[in-house]
Amino acid sequence: MLIRPILTALLFVAISAPGHAQEIPAMDAELTTFQYPYPVHTIQLQIQGQQLHMAYMDLQPSKPNGSTILLLHGKNFPAAYWDSTAAELGKSGYRVIMPDQVGFGKSSKPAHLQYSFQLLAQNTKALLDTLHLSKVAVLGHSMGGMLATRFTLMYPDVVEKLILEDPIGLEDWKVKVPYQSVDKWYQGELTQNYEHIKKYQLDGYYGGQWKPAYDKWVMVLAGWTKGPDAKRIAWNNALTYDMIFTQPVFYEFENIRVPTLLIIGLNDRTALGKANVPEDVRKTLGNYPVLGPQVSKRIPGCKLVAIPGVGHLPHIQAFPQFIQPVLAFLAGS
Known part of the structure; x- marks a missing residue:
């Protein structure tokens, strides 16, 4: 059956052609x-009176080294964007678990849910329990870095090593950015389209x-805006933005007690709510060349890798510059 691969290839071609953003096909939830x-694969979860499912990929290496790594995606990406990372880790013998958190990717998009990083961490632990995995290394990117931090703090006996790749949450935006209601986040999400998403990225x-x-990776988000579930996707996005903004991990980095690697792109300037502050304040937000060294000093024994010219x-x-320190860290060097 080649229907899905062919369809996916056609979708990539459609959005790659200049001026053809309107050809992006609609995608369901x-x-x-x-x-x-x-x-x-999926597991079923009973959460807040609802039967939800959590999708995940489980890459089994041909020559296992006995170790497993859990990859946690960012806010604006499905777990599928770990494709090259998982392939390289698998070649080195690692079993690779890649979940879509509830509210993201191929997992359930509930009509109502009180999101928290603690809830997402519990869901992730339920997945590991289902797979009978008691020890893992954890790699989290962007929002996944906040989740990886919370997961490590909640389950320190499960996490052997922690890798944070350009995590958001290296600062507490509430200090400088005015609060935005879920309803306002929702209204903003309803206006999203291919052009807006691509410009932001x-x-x-x-x-x-x-x-x-x-x-x-723009196609996924843009396809949702054209799909039958666009309002439900926008509502979940609004709820998870509120989660990110109101539930900082910033004040708890000192409590991490596992070997940690922090990787940052020196061109990264990601920060939540930058559009809602004056220009002079905006310039102080998301300054990863400053935030990275500051936070790495607060995590006991943390190793910092800064990659020039990368966002x-x-x-x-910059996959080669990323994967080399990851593999070296996991191998213990």
Whole structure:
């Protein structure tokens, strides 16, 4: 059956052609037409009176080294964007678990849910329990870095090593950014389209340097805005933005007690709510060249790797520079 791979390829072509953003096909809440790089499985979760499902990929290496790594995605990406990272880790013998958190990717998008990082951590622990995994290394990117931090703090006996890749939450935005209600987040999400999403990623993630390979990750978000579940997706996005803004991990880095690697792109300037503050304040937000060293000093024994000329997504924008320190850290060197 080649229907899904062919469809996915056609979708990539459609959005790669200049001036053809309107050709992006609609996508449903669970991305049924979007092909993931590895087989997708699900577990069922009973949460706040609802039966929800959590999708995940489980890459089994051909020559296992006995270790497992858990990859936690960011806010604006599905677990599928770990494709190259998982492949390289698998070649080195690691079993790789890649969940879509509830509210993201191919997992449930509930009509109502009180989101918290503690809840997402519990869901992730339930997945590991289902797979009978008691020890893992954890790699979290962006929002996944906040979740990885919370997961490590909640389950220190499970986490062997922690890797944070351009995590958000290295500062507490509430100190400088005015609060925005869930309703306002929701209204903003309803206005999203391909052009807005691409501009945000171009400016905020890649420092103004775009490559065609980045388009497929815009396609997922843009396809949702055209789909039958657009309002439900927007509502979940609003709820998770509120979670991120109101539930900082910033004050707890000193409590991490596992070996930690912090990787940052020196061009990263990601910060929540930057558009809601004056220009002089905006310049002080998301300054990763400053935030990275500050936070690494607060995490006992943390190793910092800073990658020049790279923005918010080192594992996509500069994969060789990203994966080398990851593999070295996991191997203990």
